Amino acid sequence: MQLGLIGLGKMGGNMATRLRRAGHEVVGFDHHPEKRDVDSLEALVGALAAPRVVWVMVPAGEPTRATIRELRDLLGEGDVVIDGGNSKYTDDQVNADLLAERGIGYLDCGVSGGVWGLENGYALMVGGSAEDVEKVRPVFDDLKPPSPHDERGEPMPGIGFVHAGPVGAGHYAKMVHNGIEYALMQAYGEGYELLAAVDLVEDVPGVIASWTQGTVIRSWLLDLLVKALQEDPRLDRIRGYAEDSGEGRWTVMEAIDNAVPMPTIAASLFARFSSRQEDSPTMKAVAALRNQFGGHAVHAIEAGGSTELEKPA
Structure with missing residues (x-):
């Protein structure tokens, strides 16, 4: 199917490549001339046949809101806009209402997979109406990882994709996903520091690599830590400074608003704040x-x- 894709950075550019490999026609726009197929959003919309689907992959906040306002004036009834960035879920209903005035559908899609998604596929958490989800289903199917098969050889449904609920549910799910990610990374980091602090353990990278098979703490994040230690065994080339992109804060704030105890994720967020203090x-x-x-x-x-x-x- 056809897709307009706005924002061709690390994530957006790889998503466009994955979709083109699967046979989709992607018309891309980016502020960097060397990356884009068309010179403006107006040209992007003009290159698509109705009903159009336009996926927005630009920084969250005002850049996304401004892009959606511009698309509202360019698209028409029956078209669909997808916000695939890390927008706060409270923005989604505002965007959906704005587009609905022109009969334009809206989906919020939390996307996980990073730079590895091109080859491995992306986990997709989608909010919006079932009708709009089905309009974009072929794109979702080819962005997500291939479905594993059960013992009968049948594809297992639901792997790598979920229609999480109405507008806002996709970004809410991605927010919680990233809060959990904060805590997992903090736990791995603390375990690494303790191993490195004692003389008893002589092969710290080897110990961590040994955990990647057959243990209950194996994960893709652990695999990435092994890769980082292979490249820099003592992490001497990295400063212990960690930013946060917002989702961890929002997760903790939601926990407070809903009286949900969340000490582990909260502590991992505060640890990032500590990392920035000389x-x-x-x-x-x-x-x-x-x-x-x-x-x-x-x-x-x-x-x-x-x-x-x-x-x-």
Whole structure:
């Protein structure tokens, strides 16, 4: 089928390639001239036959909202717009209502797979009406991973794709997915640090690689940690600084609003905040308090470095 794809970065560009390999006609637009097939959104819409399907893969927030506002004035009744970025789920109903004024359908699609999705396929979590989902079904089928087969040789349904619910459900599911991802990465990172901190374990990368088969903690994330340690066994080339793209924060905020205990995911989010501090103000306060109540040594910062000081008698 035909598809207009807006945003041909790492994810969008690979998605376009995967779909073209599967026989779909993809018309791509990007702000970088060397990546795009057409020079404007108007030209992209003009290159598609009605009813049109346009997939938006641009940064969440105002870039996505502005793109959807522009598409509203270019598309018509029966067309469908898909937001495949990491938009906050509360944006989805606003976008859907805006497009509905012109009879344009809207789907929100959480996409997971990263740069590996080109070869492995993407996990797709979709929100919207069943009618609009079916209009895009051929694209979803070829973006997701191939379905494994059961003992009778029949394809197992539902692998890599879910119609999660009405508008907003897809991005909500992806938000929770990313919150879980935060916690998994934090646990692997903490385990790595403990192994590396002791002299007893002589082959840390080997231990972690041994976990990738036959253990209950094996996962694709663990495979990627093994790959990273193969390239840099002590991770000497990487600074311990981790950004967060929003979904972890939104997950914790939703947990608070719904009174759902979420200590592990919350702790992994706060750990990312800690990673950005050269010298933690919290730990400065802790050191000062220990010094005040117990006379414990503190390290004073001087022009030439740090010096251990004792509390005066």
